[in-house]
Amino acid sequence: MVDEIMDGIIAKSYPQKTLKEHTKDVMNLFDELKRLSDKLGIKLAEEDWKTLELACFYHDFGKANSVFQKKITKSLNLSDIPHNFLSIFFLQNKNEMLLKLVAFHHWRDFPDLREEMIEQIRGDISCYISKIQEYFNKSFNLRKSLEFKKDLEKLQRYYFRRIDGSIDLKKESKFIILLGLLNRIDHSASAGVPVEIEPINKYEITQNFLLKKTAEPWQLSELSKDYKDKNGIVTASTGMGKTEMSLLWSNSQKTFYTLPVRTSVTAMFRRLKGLFGEKKVGLLYSDALSNLFLEENKLSTDDIFYHYDIAKNLSYPLIVSTADQIFTATLKYLGFEKIYATLSYSRVIVDEIQAYSPQTMAIIIHGLNEIASIGGKFLIVTATFPSFVKDELPLDFSITKIPNLKKHNVKLVDEPLAENTIIKKLLSKLISKGIGKILIVCNTVEKAQELYKILKDLKEFSPLLLHSRFTRFDRNFKENTVLRENFNGILISTQVIEVSLDIDFDILITEMAPLDVLVQRMGRIYRRFKSDGEFYPSEPNVYIFTEDPSGIGTVYEKEIIEKSKDFLKSGILSEKDKYQMTKEFYSKRNIQNTKYWTKFNNALNGIKSYSVNKKTEAQEIFRDISQIEVIPQGLLEYEVQNERILKKLGFDKGPFRNVIEKIKIEDRKEKILFIELIKDFMVPIPLYRIKKNFLSLCNYIQNSKLKEFLTNVKVVDYKYNNELGLLCEKDEDAMGII
Numbered sequence: 001m002v003d004e005i006m007d008g009i010i011a012k013s014y015p016q017k018t019l020k021e022h023t024k025d026v027m028n029l030f031d032e033l034k035r036l037s038d039k040l041g042i043k044l045a046e047e048d049w050k051t052l053e054l055a056c057f058y059h060d061f062g063k064a065n066s067v068f069q070k071k072i073t074k075s076l077n078l079s080d081i082p083h084n085f086l087s088i089f090f091l092q093n094k095n096e097m098l099l100k101l102v103a104f105h106h107w108r109d110f111p112d113l114r115e116e117m118i119e120q121i122r123g124d125i126s127c128y129i130s131k132i133q134e135y136f137n138k139s140f141n142l143r144k145s146l147e148f149k150k151d152l153e154k155l156q157r158y159y160f161r162r163i164d165g166s167i168d169l170k171k172e173s174k175f176i177i178l179l180g181l182l183n184r185i186d187h188s189a190s191a192g193v194p195v196e197i198e199p200i201n202k203y204e205i206t207q208n209f210l211l212k213k214t215a216e217p218w219q220l221s222e223l224s225k226d227y228k229d230k231n232g233i234v235t236a237s238t239g240m241g242k243t244e245m246s247l248l249w250s251n252s253q254k255t256f257y258t259l260p261v262r263t264s265v266t267a268m269f270r271r272l273k274g275l276f277g278e279k280k281v282g283l284l285y286s287d288a289l290s291n292l293f294l295e296e297n298k299l300s301t302d303d304i305f306y307h308y309d310i311a312k313n314l315s316y317p318l319i320v321s322t323a324d325q326i327f328t329a330t331l332k333y334l335g336f337e338k339i340y341a342t343l344s345y346s347r348v349i350v351d352e353i354q355a356y357s358p359q360t361m362a363i364i365i366h367g368l369n370e371i372a373s374i375g376g377k378f379l380i381v382t383a384t385f386p387s388f389v390k391d392e393l394p395l396d397f398s399i400t401k402i403p404n405l406k407k408h409n410v411k412l413v414d415e416p417l418a419e420n421t422i423i424k425k426l427l428s429k430l431i432s433k434g435i436g437k438i439l440i441v442c443n444t445v446e447k448a449q450e451l452y453k454i455l456k457d458l459k460e461f462s463p464l465l466l467h468s469r470f471t472r473f474d475r476n477f478k479e480n481t482v483l484r485e486n487f488n489g490i491l492i493s494t495q496v497i498e499v500s501l502d503i504d505f506d507i508l509i510t511e512m513a514p515l516d517v518l519v520q521r522m523g524r525i526y527r528r529f530k531s532d533g534e535f536y537p538s539e540p541n542v543y544i545f546t547e548d549p550s551g552i553g554t555v556y557e558k559e560i561i562e563k564s565k566d567f568l569k570s571g572i573l574s575e576k577d578k579y580q581m582t583k584e585f586y587s588k589r590n591i592q593n594t595k596y597w598t599k600f601n602n603a604l605n606g607i608k609s610y611s612v613n614k615k616t617e618a619q620e621i622f623r624d625i626s627q628i629e630v631i632p633q634g635l636l637e638y639e640v641q642n643e644r645i646l647k648k649l650g651f652d653k654g655p656f657r658n659v660i661e662k663i664k665i666e667d668r669k670e671k672i673l674f675i676e677l678i679k680d681f682m683v684p685i686p687l688y689r690i691k692k693n694f695l696s697l698c699n700y701i702q703n704s705k706l707k708e709f710l711t712n713v714k715v716v717d718y719k720y721n722n723e724l725g726l727l728c729e730k731d732e733d734a735m736g737i738i
Helices: 002-007 019-040 046-058 066-074 083-090 096-103 115-126 129-136 145-164 169-191 202-213 218-223 242-250 262-276 288-295 301-312 324-331 337-343 358-373 387-392 421-432 445-456 472-483 515-522 558-567 575-585 595-607 615-622 633-637 643-649 656-662 668-679
Strands: 010-013 016-018 232-236 254-259 281-284 318-322 346-351 377-382 397-401 405-413 437-441 464-466 489-493 507-511 542-545 571-574 627-632 683-686 714-716 719-721 725-727
Touching: 010 019, 010 066, 016 019, 019 046, 019 129, 019 169, 046 096, 046 169, 083 096, 083 115, 083 145, 096 145, 096 169, 115 145, 169 337, 169 358, 202 218, 202 242, 202 262, 218 242, 218 397, 232 242, 242 254, 242 262, 242 346, 242 377, 254 262, 254 324, 262 281, 262 288, 262 318, 281 288, 281 301, 288 301, 288 643, 288 668, 301 668, 318 324, 324 337, 324 358, 324 615, 337 346, 346 358, 358 377, 358 387, 358 595, 358 615, 387 575, 405 575, 421 437, 421 507, 445 464, 445 489, 445 725, 464 472, 507 515, 515 558, 515 575, 558 575, 558 595, 571 575, 627 633, 633 656, 633 714, 633 719, 643 668, 683 725
Parallel strands: 232 377, 232 397, 254 318, 254 346, 281 318, 346 377, 405 542, 437 489, 437 507, 464 489, 507 542, 627 714
Antiparallel strands: 010 016, 405 571, 627 683, 719 725
16 A cells, blocks of 8 residues: 555546646636636635635545555456545535535445444545645645544435435525536546636627628617527527527527537537637537547547547537537436536527427426526527417517518328329429429338338439438438539438428428428428518429328327318418417417327426436436437448548458457547447437347457447347338338348
8 A cells, every 4th residue: 555655646547647636637727717707607606616616626535545546556346435425534624515515526325334444444544644745735634433424424314315306406506506616627627628718709700790791680680689698589580590699699608509400410510610710619419529520630539539528528618519418407317517507607599499399398498497597598599489388488588580581382282192193293293394402301211211212113213311210321421412512303301301401492292290390391492582572483382291191199299280280271371471370389279288288288397396316317308218229230241431430440441340349448539439430330210119139239249348338239130221221120121231
């Protein structure tokens, strides 16, 4: 043990840092956060800053014990007492808040400590006191064992109240914010990134951008009403500049811009990075690291990880993310404090809120209420806003910007969108007239695959299929194909097209769907027309097949579909018509007796007294998990296409299974790169489609070092086609199977 102390008290392993070095990093970041606090809008009393400073200083002192030191320096699998509890030995201050901050900067199960064991541990820690005094040039005294035991018992009672019941946000807000800031500082120090980056004046930059486009931007006149420090909603037609409005509103405050679909997040990240600079905008969602590898060709591996860690630690002044990265915290998993502490001085923008399920929307609404209650502000921006939501939010303003614009000529077709002569004749007619960009939207993947096979068999059509059940690599390839300016042809898709891919089609052919969904799909047509005027063609450019739509009861509620039909008719549909229809459709009066309303209301009432212990549980609930990601068995022999990650790993191209056999997970970077490589071969599949005899990926490889790591990666014997995607049971006889 003496030799270990002579070598230093180690606090971090990758990269290795002593307790002195890590504590110095933490205190420097504390000073930096306090320096920026006025600019950021962090409202803490001086007494609270002092408590946080002490917590930052003492939080890791409990690592000065022989068991932890053997574990971290010799990679031994030893059972130790969590250091966050042992740090209490060093606290002479009787401040209960400080005690809780140090004890719970990690949420770990309480050890069963008898008095004689406590005395033994205290004796062990005392051997490190001289080294700690040398580190910090001050004297330290350990608390008496009995005092320590009493404090531990008090903390244990709080811990069990915390995990067994709901949290009173009003009573606990100070603790939540201080604990979250402590975690932010500690995690940033460990990652070697700033805790916060200097704010940016988004108002000024966005204003200059708008004034280059038009002399009198409507957004500037609307925001002159002192809305910048208020909660609100902006409802505006596609292309009217909702994003710019939200950026003006967020001003210089730290901002989270959330969207429902990863494709939209990536597109918005590119856009905002171009406006504010790559060092000011972060990307945060489950595939963010892989996206950075694909996007940032000029950056080294270390630089990419650095940018990733800055976003992961919430340090950018502007972060674009999927909503789950923020609103899972509403479910109060252990560790949620990091998110809430940050949101307490942030602006949150929620884009396209109508795209979520009623249960998920309820979680977001509850989250927005809580953000407002702890000091944060929110803005909802959308083209189709569910009007019943207004009654559930603390709103200060509502802005509506709908142009006097007509660009859609609708035709209702009282037939199913299926194998019949109507769809073939319609497409032949459109193509013969030289119409180049045609979008067909189905409610389910199975329906889209079925229609694709029908049209593919007819030589006059060359459709492209895009839906959620492709591997990430294939889906990215297809999306990039569609996004090219010269794309011409038929795209068959599903809901993935509704709030992603900024492309302008000429014709929409769609199955019947809820009214707001149809409006979103229409937003993909004639996007080039955005201002006042009449631009609709003489013949229909929107065809809605109203009979026997797919997805009834699984994707959409039958009652909502039936009610939507009552609002539709053939003819010219203006932007104001669409806005008014959607507003009336989603009024409480119209939907309060539907299953949709029941699901929303039950979820909203239930979440107020609900919490979970693990973040993974919160993610499953938020995402309303009805599917799981798997690897189709045939893809194990498929060649790895991601050359950038292969290069980072030092491997040549080869079959996926062969590449796995070569992997050695020796550090964090290699582990993350390997995970990203696996994600390229994963496909989402509905839970009910999972066969009982699926196997773990570890059953298909010989690499013993990865066996445990790959246990939870599922391989299914469904087949996969890079044209059709994942083929479930009845589709397994489809063409061109890999």
